[in-house]
Amino acid sequence: MEKPEAPPSRRDEILDAAERMIRAAGYNAFSTRDVAEAVGIKAASVHYHFPTKADIGVAVTRRYTERFLLELGEPAAFKGNLGKTIAHYADAFRRALKRDGKLCVCAVLGAEIGGLPADVGEHTRMFFERNLEWLTGAMMASSRIGAARARRHATLVLAALEGALIVSKSLGDESVFARVADGLENVRA
Amino acid sequence: MEKPEAPPSRRDEILDAAERMIRAAGYNAFSTRDVAEAVGIKAASVHYHFPTKADIGVAVTRRYTERFLLELGEPAAFKGNLGKTIAHYADAFRRALKRDGKLCVCAVLGAEIGGLPADVGEHTRMFFERNLEWLTGAMMASSRIGAARARRHATLVLAALEGALIVSKSLGDESVFARVADGLENVRA
DNA sequence: GTCTATAATTTGATAGAC
Protein backbone atom coordinates (compact mmCIF):
# COMPACT_ATOMS: atom_id res chain seq x y z
CA MET A 1 0.00 0.00 0.00
CA GLU A 2 1.36 3.31 -1.06
CA LYS A 3 -1.24 5.30 0.83
CA PRO A 4 -1.48 4.11 4.47
CA GLU A 5 -4.83 5.92 4.84
CA ALA A 6 -3.35 8.70 6.93
CA PRO A 7 -6.01 10.95 8.48
CA PRO A 8 -5.70 14.61 7.55
CA SER A 9 -3.56 16.51 10.02
CA ARG A 10 -5.01 19.61 11.60
CA ARG A 11 -2.61 21.58 9.47
CA ASP A 12 -4.17 20.01 6.39
CA GLU A 13 -7.68 20.69 7.63
CA ILE A 14 -6.81 24.36 8.05
CA LEU A 15 -5.40 24.51 4.54
CA ASP A 16 -8.43 22.69 3.16
CA ALA A 17 -10.79 25.23 4.69
CA ALA A 18 -8.68 28.20 3.63
CA GLU A 19 -8.39 26.86 0.09
CA ARG A 20 -12.14 26.47 -0.18
CA MET A 21 -12.65 30.03 1.00
CA ILE A 22 -10.02 31.51 -1.30
CA ARG A 23 -11.49 29.69 -4.27
CA ALA A 24 -14.97 30.89 -3.41
CA ALA A 25 -14.34 34.55 -2.64
CA GLY A 26 -10.66 35.44 -2.48
CA TYR A 27 -7.87 36.09 -0.01
CA ASN A 28 -9.36 39.23 1.49
CA ALA A 29 -12.80 37.74 2.01
CA PHE A 30 -11.97 35.31 4.82
CA SER A 31 -10.57 35.71 8.32
CA THR A 32 -8.55 33.36 10.49
CA ARG A 33 -11.69 33.05 12.59
CA ASP A 34 -13.68 31.84 9.60
CA VAL A 35 -11.08 29.15 9.07
CA ALA A 36 -11.11 28.25 12.75
CA GLU A 37 -14.89 27.83 12.78
CA ALA A 38 -14.83 25.69 9.67
CA VAL A 39 -12.27 23.39 11.26
CA GLY A 40 -13.90 23.43 14.69
CA ILE A 41 -11.15 25.10 16.70
CA LYS A 42 -10.42 28.64 17.91
CA ALA A 43 -8.65 31.37 16.00
CA ALA A 44 -5.70 31.29 18.39
CA SER A 45 -5.14 27.65 17.49
CA VAL A 46 -4.95 28.53 13.82
CA HIS A 47 -2.21 31.00 14.66
CA TYR A 48 -0.31 28.21 16.39
CA HIS A 49 -0.08 26.31 13.08
CA PHE A 50 0.36 29.40 10.91
CA PRO A 51 1.71 32.50 12.68
CA THR A 52 0.22 34.91 10.13
CA LYS A 53 -2.57 34.87 7.61
CA ALA A 54 -0.03 35.32 4.84
CA ASP A 55 1.58 32.04 5.93
CA ILE A 56 -1.75 30.34 5.25
CA GLY A 57 -1.98 31.99 1.86
CA VAL A 58 1.52 30.87 0.90
CA ALA A 59 0.94 27.31 2.13
CA VAL A 60 -2.38 27.01 0.26
CA THR A 61 -0.81 28.25 -2.96
CA ARG A 62 2.27 26.02 -2.69
CA ARG A 63 0.26 22.91 -1.92
CA TYR A 64 -2.21 23.68 -4.69
CA THR A 65 0.58 24.17 -7.23
CA GLU A 66 2.35 20.92 -6.31
CA ARG A 67 -0.87 18.91 -6.43
CA PHE A 68 -1.86 20.43 -9.72
CA LEU A 69 1.45 19.62 -11.41
CA LEU A 70 1.53 16.16 -9.88
CA GLU A 71 -1.92 15.45 -11.25
CA LEU A 72 -0.82 16.58 -14.70
CA GLY A 73 1.93 13.98 -14.84
CA GLU A 74 4.92 14.06 -17.16
CA PRO A 75 4.68 16.54 -20.04
CA ALA A 76 6.27 14.01 -22.38
CA ALA A 77 3.42 11.50 -21.96
CA PHE A 78 1.29 12.88 -24.84
CA LYS A 79 3.42 12.23 -27.87
CA GLY A 80 1.72 12.69 -31.19
CA ASN A 81 -1.50 14.47 -30.31
CA LEU A 82 -1.74 18.15 -29.52
CA GLY A 83 -5.52 18.07 -29.13
CA LYS A 84 -5.32 15.34 -26.50
CA THR A 85 -2.62 17.24 -24.63
CA ILE A 86 -4.84 20.29 -24.42
CA ALA A 87 -7.85 18.16 -23.45
CA HIS A 88 -5.83 16.55 -20.67
CA TYR A 89 -4.71 19.94 -19.40
CA ALA A 90 -8.20 21.40 -19.55
CA ASP A 91 -9.49 18.45 -17.54
CA ALA A 92 -7.39 19.47 -14.56
CA PHE A 93 -9.34 22.73 -14.38
CA ARG A 94 -12.63 21.12 -15.31
CA ARG A 95 -12.42 18.73 -12.39
CA ALA A 96 -11.99 21.60 -9.95
CA LEU A 97 -15.04 23.41 -11.29
CA LYS A 98 -17.22 20.30 -11.50
CA ARG A 99 -16.26 18.88 -8.12
CA ASP A 100 -17.19 21.85 -6.00
CA GLY A 101 -18.16 24.66 -8.35
CA LYS A 102 -14.99 26.52 -7.48
CA LEU A 103 -12.30 28.35 -9.38
CA CYS A 104 -8.57 27.76 -9.61
CA VAL A 105 -6.82 29.15 -6.51
CA CYS A 106 -4.53 31.19 -8.73
CA ALA A 107 -7.26 32.55 -10.98
CA VAL A 108 -8.67 34.20 -7.88
CA LEU A 109 -5.34 35.24 -6.35
CA GLY A 110 -4.07 36.48 -9.69
CA ALA A 111 -7.07 38.76 -10.03
CA GLU A 112 -6.39 40.20 -6.56
CA ILE A 113 -2.65 40.25 -6.91
CA GLY A 114 -2.20 43.95 -6.22
CA GLY A 115 -3.71 43.47 -2.77
CA LEU A 116 -1.89 40.34 -1.65
CA PRO A 117 1.02 40.00 0.76
CA ALA A 118 4.19 39.93 -1.34
CA ASP A 119 5.00 36.27 -0.80
CA VAL A 120 1.48 35.11 -1.64
CA GLY A 121 1.69 37.08 -4.88
CA GLU A 122 5.08 35.57 -5.61
CA HIS A 123 3.78 32.02 -5.26
CA THR A 124 0.82 32.89 -7.46
CA ARG A 125 3.27 34.05 -10.12
CA MET A 126 5.15 30.77 -9.79
CA PHE A 127 1.98 28.75 -10.41
CA PHE A 128 1.53 30.44 -13.77
CA GLU A 129 5.22 30.19 -14.62
CA ARG A 130 5.37 26.47 -13.91
CA ASN A 131 2.12 25.79 -15.75
CA LEU A 132 3.40 27.57 -18.84
CA GLU A 133 6.55 25.47 -18.62
CA TRP A 134 4.55 22.25 -18.36
CA LEU A 135 2.20 23.14 -21.21
CA THR A 136 5.00 24.34 -23.47
CA GLY A 137 6.92 21.11 -22.86
CA ALA A 138 3.85 18.94 -23.39
CA MET A 139 3.01 20.72 -26.63
CA MET A 140 6.51 20.30 -27.97
CA ALA A 141 6.44 16.62 -27.05
CA SER A 142 3.10 16.05 -28.72
CA SER A 143 3.63 17.86 -32.02
CA ARG A 144 6.30 19.24 -34.32
CA ILE A 145 5.73 22.73 -32.98
CA GLY A 146 8.75 24.95 -32.26
CA ALA A 147 9.61 26.34 -28.82
CA ALA A 148 8.45 29.90 -29.41
CA ARG A 149 5.20 28.84 -31.03
CA ALA A 150 4.56 26.29 -28.28
CA ARG A 151 5.10 28.84 -25.53
CA ARG A 152 2.80 31.24 -27.28
CA HIS A 153 0.03 28.74 -27.69
CA ALA A 154 0.50 27.52 -24.13
CA THR A 155 -0.09 31.07 -22.93
CA LEU A 156 -3.30 31.30 -24.94
CA VAL A 157 -4.58 27.99 -23.54
CA LEU A 158 -3.73 28.84 -19.93
CA ALA A 159 -5.30 32.30 -20.18
CA ALA A 160 -8.43 30.99 -21.87
CA LEU A 161 -8.99 28.29 -19.25
CA GLU A 162 -8.47 30.60 -16.29
CA GLY A 163 -10.74 33.16 -17.87
CA ALA A 164 -13.32 30.51 -18.70
CA LEU A 165 -13.55 29.51 -15.05
CA ILE A 166 -14.33 33.10 -14.09
CA VAL A 167 -16.85 33.76 -16.85
CA SER A 168 -18.47 30.38 -16.29
CA LYS A 169 -18.88 30.92 -12.55
CA SER A 170 -20.05 34.51 -13.00
CA LEU A 171 -22.73 33.49 -15.49
CA GLY A 172 -23.71 30.54 -13.30
CA ASP A 173 -23.37 28.29 -16.33
CA GLU A 174 -20.94 25.38 -16.23
CA SER A 175 -21.36 24.67 -19.92
CA VAL A 176 -19.49 27.89 -20.68
CA PHE A 177 -16.26 26.36 -19.44
CA ALA A 178 -16.89 23.16 -21.39
CA ARG A 179 -17.42 25.07 -24.62
CA VAL A 180 -14.21 27.06 -24.20
CA ALA A 181 -12.22 23.91 -23.45
CA ASP A 182 -13.71 22.15 -26.49
CA GLY A 183 -12.96 25.15 -28.65
CA LEU A 184 -9.32 25.17 -27.56
CA GLU A 185 -8.85 21.54 -28.49
CA ASN A 186 -9.81 22.32 -32.05
CA VAL A 187 -7.69 25.43 -32.48
CA ARG A 188 -4.48 25.01 -34.41
CA ALA A 189 -1.38 26.45 -32.81
CA MET B 1 -19.02 71.40 -28.77
CA GLU B 2 -20.41 68.12 -27.64
CA LYS B 3 -18.40 68.04 -24.41
CA PRO B 4 -18.76 71.28 -22.45
CA GLU B 5 -15.67 70.43 -20.38
CA ALA B 6 -17.67 69.52 -17.32
CA PRO B 7 -15.50 69.04 -14.23
CA PRO B 8 -15.86 65.63 -12.57
CA SER B 9 -18.50 65.65 -9.90
CA ARG B 10 -17.59 64.43 -6.45
CA ARG B 11 -19.65 61.39 -7.17
CA ASP B 12 -17.49 60.67 -10.20
CA GLU B 13 -14.31 61.20 -8.20
CA ILE B 14 -15.47 58.64 -5.67
CA LEU B 15 -16.25 56.14 -8.41
CA ASP B 16 -12.91 56.84 -10.10
CA ALA B 17 -11.02 56.07 -6.89
CA ALA B 18 -13.09 52.99 -6.12
CA GLU B 19 -12.68 51.68 -9.64
CA ARG B 20 -8.91 52.06 -9.45
CA MET B 21 -8.84 50.16 -6.17
CA ILE B 22 -11.11 47.36 -7.37
CA ARG B 23 -9.05 46.90 -10.49
CA ALA B 24 -5.85 46.78 -8.47
CA ALA B 25 -6.83 44.48 -5.62
CA GLY B 26 -10.52 43.66 -5.55
CA TYR B 27 -13.73 44.62 -3.80
CA ASN B 28 -12.74 43.31 -0.38
CA ALA B 29 -9.35 45.02 -0.37
CA PHE B 30 -10.50 48.62 -0.04
CA SER B 31 -12.52 50.51 2.55
CA THR B 32 -14.72 53.55 2.30
CA ARG B 33 -11.96 55.38 4.19
CA ASP B 34 -9.44 54.49 1.51
CA VAL B 35 -11.74 55.99 -1.07
CA ALA B 36 -12.33 59.07 1.07
CA GLU B 37 -8.59 59.66 1.49
CA ALA B 38 -7.97 59.27 -2.22
CA VAL B 39 -10.63 61.87 -2.98
CA GLY B 40 -9.63 64.17 -0.13
CA ILE B 41 -12.78 64.01 1.97
CA LYS B 42 -13.95 62.07 5.03
CA ALA B 43 -15.52 58.64 5.07
CA ALA B 44 -18.84 60.02 6.29
CA SER B 45 -18.99 62.18 3.16
CA VAL B 46 -18.57 59.13 0.97
CA HIS B 47 -21.58 57.61 2.71
CA TYR B 48 -23.56 60.71 1.86
CA HIS B 49 -23.08 60.00 -1.85
CA PHE B 50 -23.34 56.22 -1.54
CA PRO B 51 -25.15 54.91 1.57
CA THR B 52 -23.39 51.53 1.51
CA LYS B 53 -20.19 50.11 0.10
CA ALA B 54 -22.25 47.80 -2.09
CA ASP B 55 -23.81 50.88 -3.70
CA ILE B 56 -20.31 51.96 -4.72
CA GLY B 57 -19.61 48.52 -6.14
CA VAL B 58 -22.79 48.52 -8.17
CA ALA B 59 -22.23 52.05 -9.47
CA VAL B 60 -18.63 51.28 -10.47
CA THR B 61 -19.68 48.14 -12.32
CA ARG B 62 -22.60 49.80 -14.10
CA ARG B 63 -20.56 52.79 -15.20
CA TYR B 64 -17.70 50.55 -16.32
CA THR B 65 -20.03 48.35 -18.37
CA GLU B 66 -21.72 51.30 -20.10
CA ARG B 67 -18.41 52.94 -20.95
CA PHE B 68 -16.96 49.70 -22.20
CA LEU B 69 -19.85 49.01 -24.55
CA LEU B 70 -19.99 52.63 -25.70
CA GLU B 71 -16.31 52.49 -26.59
CA LEU B 72 -16.87 49.32 -28.59
CA GLY B 73 -19.37 51.00 -30.86
CA GLU B 74 -21.90 49.25 -33.04
CA PRO B 75 -21.33 45.53 -33.51
CA ALA B 76 -22.33 45.81 -37.16
CA ALA B 77 -19.43 48.14 -37.98
CA PHE B 78 -16.94 45.39 -38.86
CA LYS B 79 -18.45 43.79 -41.87
CA GLY B 80 -16.24 41.39 -43.73
CA ASN B 81 -13.34 40.80 -41.38
CA LEU B 82 -13.47 38.54 -38.34
CA GLY B 83 -9.81 39.11 -37.43
CA LYS B 84 -10.31 42.88 -37.32
CA THR B 85 -13.41 42.49 -35.19
CA ILE B 86 -11.46 40.46 -32.63
CA ALA B 87 -8.54 42.91 -32.78
CA HIS B 88 -10.90 45.80 -32.13
CA TYR B 89 -12.46 43.99 -29.20
CA ALA B 90 -9.09 43.01 -27.73
CA ASP B 91 -7.97 46.63 -27.97
CA ALA B 92 -10.63 47.66 -25.47
CA PHE B 93 -8.94 45.45 -22.85
CA ARG B 94 -5.43 46.26 -24.03
CA ARG B 95 -5.99 49.96 -23.47
CA ALA B 96 -7.01 49.35 -19.86
CA LEU B 97 -3.91 47.32 -19.13
CA LYS B 98 -1.54 49.68 -20.93
CA ARG B 99 -2.94 52.89 -19.54
CA ASP B 100 -2.60 52.07 -15.87
CA GLY B 101 -1.43 48.46 -15.60
CA LYS B 102 -4.83 47.43 -14.31
CA LEU B 103 -7.27 44.65 -14.98
CA CYS B 104 -10.85 44.70 -16.19
CA VAL B 105 -13.21 45.55 -13.30
CA CYS B 106 -15.20 42.40 -14.01
CA ALA B 107 -12.22 40.09 -14.31
CA VAL B 108 -11.48 40.95 -10.69
CA LEU B 109 -15.08 40.95 -9.46
CA GLY B 110 -15.83 37.74 -11.35
CA ALA B 111 -12.97 36.00 -9.58
CA GLU B 112 -14.33 37.13 -6.21
CA ILE B 113 -17.96 36.63 -7.09
CA GLY B 114 -18.74 34.24 -4.23
CA GLY B 115 -17.82 36.97 -1.74
CA LEU B 116 -19.60 39.93 -3.27
CA PRO B 117 -22.86 41.56 -2.23
CA ALA B 118 -25.59 40.03 -4.36
CA ASP B 119 -26.27 43.09 -6.50
CA VAL B 120 -22.60 43.66 -7.26
CA GLY B 121 -22.36 40.05 -8.41
CA GLU B 122 -25.46 40.49 -10.52
CA HIS B 123 -24.03 43.49 -12.35
CA THR B 124 -20.79 41.61 -12.89
CA ARG B 125 -22.80 38.84 -14.52
CA MET B 126 -24.49 41.40 -16.74
CA PHE B 127 -21.14 42.73 -17.96
CA PHE B 128 -20.24 39.29 -19.26
CA GLU B 129 -23.68 38.70 -20.70
CA ARG B 130 -23.71 41.95 -22.63
CA ASN B 131 -20.16 41.49 -23.86
CA LEU B 132 -21.01 38.05 -25.21
CA GLU B 133 -23.99 39.57 -26.95
CA TRP B 134 -21.87 42.29 -28.51
CA LEU B 135 -19.13 39.93 -29.64
CA THR B 136 -21.56 37.38 -31.01
CA GLY B 137 -23.34 40.07 -32.99
CA ALA B 138 -20.09 41.58 -34.28
CA MET B 139 -18.82 38.18 -35.37
CA MET B 140 -22.00 37.40 -37.23
CA ALA B 141 -21.85 40.79 -38.93
CA SER B 142 -18.23 40.35 -39.95
CA SER B 143 -18.30 36.81 -41.30
CA ARG B 144 -20.60 34.10 -42.58
CA ILE B 145 -20.49 32.36 -39.21
CA GLY B 146 -23.73 30.95 -37.75
CA ALA B 147 -25.27 32.09 -34.46
CA ALA B 148 -24.27 29.08 -32.38
CA ARG B 149 -20.73 29.03 -33.69
CA ALA B 150 -20.41 32.80 -33.21
CA ARG B 151 -21.60 32.62 -29.63
CA ARG B 152 -19.18 29.81 -28.95
CA HIS B 153 -16.22 31.63 -30.41
CA ALA B 154 -17.23 34.84 -28.64
CA THR B 155 -17.09 32.97 -25.35
CA LEU B 156 -13.59 31.71 -26.12
CA VAL B 157 -12.37 35.19 -27.01
CA LEU B 158 -13.90 36.84 -23.95
CA ALA B 159 -12.52 34.17 -21.61
CA ALA B 160 -9.07 34.26 -23.17
CA LEU B 161 -8.80 38.04 -22.90
CA GLU B 162 -9.99 38.19 -19.29
CA GLY B 163 -7.63 35.37 -18.38
CA ALA B 164 -4.79 37.00 -20.29
CA LEU B 165 -5.13 40.15 -18.20
CA ILE B 166 -4.77 38.12 -15.02
CA VAL B 167 -1.85 35.98 -16.17
CA SER B 168 -0.14 38.99 -17.68
CA LYS B 169 -0.41 41.06 -14.52
CA SER B 170 0.58 38.14 -12.30
CA LEU B 171 3.71 37.45 -14.32
CA GLY B 172 4.49 41.17 -14.46
CA ASP B 173 4.83 40.88 -18.22
CA GLU B 174 2.61 43.01 -20.46
CA SER B 175 3.71 41.15 -23.58
CA VAL B 176 1.79 38.10 -22.37
CA PHE B 177 -1.49 39.85 -23.02
CA ALA B 178 -0.32 41.05 -26.43
CA ARG B 179 0.62 37.53 -27.48
CA VAL B 180 -2.73 36.09 -26.42
CA ALA B 181 -4.61 38.84 -28.28
CA ASP B 182 -2.51 38.30 -31.41
CA GLY B 183 -3.04 34.56 -31.19
CA LEU B 184 -6.82 35.02 -31.00
CA GLU B 185 -6.88 37.13 -34.15
CA ASN B 186 -5.37 34.27 -36.09
CA VAL B 187 -7.57 31.53 -34.74
CA ARG B 188 -10.35 30.35 -37.01
CA ALA B 189 -13.75 30.12 -35.42
C1' DG C 1 -22.06 68.44 1.22
C1' DT C 2 -18.88 67.99 4.52
C1' DC C 3 -17.63 67.56 9.01
C1' DT C 4 -16.91 65.44 14.12
C1' DA C 5 -18.06 61.95 16.96
C1' DT C 6 -19.19 57.64 17.84
C1' DA C 7 -21.30 53.07 17.76
C1' DA C 8 -21.02 48.17 16.85
C1' DT C 9 -18.43 44.66 14.80
C1' DT C 10 -14.55 42.36 12.83
C1' DT C 11 -9.86 41.60 12.19
C1' DG C 12 -5.04 39.92 12.79
C1' DA C 13 -2.42 38.73 16.36
C1' DT C 14 -0.36 37.76 21.25
C1' DA C 15 0.12 36.12 26.26
C1' DG C 16 -0.27 32.69 29.14
C1' DA C 17 -3.07 28.80 31.45
C1' DC C 18 -4.10 23.94 30.77
Add this chain to the structure above:
DNA sequence: GTCTATCAAATTATAGAC
Protein backbone atom coordinates in the same frame (compact mmCIF):
# COMPACT_ATOMS: atom_id res chain seq x y z
C1' DG D 1 -2.17 21.86 20.59
C1' DT D 2 -5.85 24.10 22.18
C1' DC D 3 -7.96 27.17 25.01
C1' DT D 4 -9.52 31.94 27.34
C1' DA D 5 -8.73 36.48 27.45
C1' DT D 6 -7.36 40.38 25.52
C1' DC D 7 -5.57 44.02 22.40
C1' DA D 8 -5.04 47.60 19.03
C1' DA D 9 -6.51 48.69 14.78
C1' DA D 10 -9.69 48.77 11.11
C1' DT D 11 -14.30 48.54 9.12
C1' DT D 12 -19.13 49.79 7.88
C1' DA D 13 -22.23 52.82 9.06
C1' DT D 14 -25.15 56.52 11.56
C1' DA D 15 -26.49 60.97 14.13
C1' DG D 16 -26.35 65.46 14.16
C1' DA D 17 -23.72 70.10 13.91
C1' DC D 18 -22.20 73.49 10.48
